[in-house]
Amino acid sequence: MKENLTQPIQDYLKHIYALSEAGTPATTTDLAARLGVAPASVTGMIQRLAGLQPPLVTYRKHQGALLTPAGKRAALEVIRHHRLLETYLVTMLGFSWDEVHEEACRLEHVISETFEERIASALGNPTHDPHGDPIPSAALEMPTDESTPLLGLRPPHSAVIMRVQATDPPFLRHLNNLGLIPGARVQALAFSPFDQNLQVRVNEGEAQIIGAAISAKIYVEEKG
Amino acid sequence: MKENLTQPIQDYLKHIYALSEAGTPATTTDLAARLGVAPASVTGMIQRLAGLQPPLVTYRKHQGALLTPAGKRAALEVIRHHRLLETYLVTMLGFSWDEVHEEACRLEHVISETFEERIASALGNPTHDPHGDPIPSAALEMPTDESTPLLGLRPPHSAVIMRVQATDPPFLRHLNNLGLIPGARVQALAFSPFDQNLQVRVNEGEAQIIGAAISAKIYVEEKG
DNA sequence: ACACTAATTTAGTCTAACCTAAATTATAAA
């Protein structure tokens, strides 16, 4: 019951959570790609996780993996660590938002509950990290967000960026240069159905065109 | 050359550094005791460390281990992390000095050079941690201290506590209750050669008697 | 010089987490 999960196991759970959030099981290959590991290794690990007492995942051959309640709790604990750390690194230690993912990935496995509490309260118990990702509460409740992909915004609507789902540092720096960061207001000026390009104005600035690869990863809310 | 040392290896190096600081090699058994590991495991690991390219320790059978320059650098890097972290946890996150050792032991292996720099400069590049232990500089130079064991202080001399060499939380809390913390002034009132007990006054307070087990671990400097 | 004890090393195992290659199963097209 009081379990000390290894770092690899915590990583598996974190990614199973992300991939199965929509309800569909996380597949072996998707997990392998995310974890940077061979598919066969994933099969082996999933079988082990399903055999633990208590089991952390449910698993049926060729169907993929889903988290059990215990597995979900462990995953949310790691995700809370990760997102609190990212927030702390940016707001208290002057990291930029493209640097924090890697650092948080290493720290998330080793900080104590005390450390978690201290940084959470130093930050005023934030509900979202610098990328806009929701931070599970201390009770491991995930905040529910209403945001939708920027890709779906149509002229002449405007909206506020709530979330940027990306971890690649060069990509994040690029978005930062374009002003596409949480809090920014974007107005849709034109949409091209062929290539799914969106022409937008960001924060009263110059008009610019952004491709589908970008606008699908940015989540906005129409408000104000 | 660009080495990613594992956490166990970093721990070995750290403890070899501590045990061989005086110049005498670190013995298998002492290392085993410190690392909480069987002596045979230490032998195996030391042989591996001596066989790395470049070697991190020098080793001759039954003689114990000494750090090579590369090994010493790696050890000092970890020790710098550890002591900066302890300092940061105490001064920026409200940890008490008995809580920080364990936390720093886990964090020291995973923080980046960037993280190290940021906390060092947030703290004003401290040279000593909350226990008074010297913090190696960014260039890995260890500050040299002049302090001597409180055990050697004789009436009517007085001195200032510079360093407390201990990690056990209950013990540290006890010292804290006695006021025996870095910065405190102690005056020797009497010394009993039989049991090595020392009667002292701490910070103008009540006289109290402290045993050799304590006064040997507290380092002071006579000044002022 | 000898013998006893304590320290150390060797030899052989174990487990977690990975790998590759081969075998199997599912999926989708003809």
Added chain:
DNA sequence: TTTATAATTTAGGTTAGACTAAATTAGTGT
């Protein structure tokens, strides 16, 4: 329905880092 392709699993192997038990070496007192 059959078959090709892609996904998955099985089987077998590797490595780091630990363990125990047995063998060896060093150090000390006689």
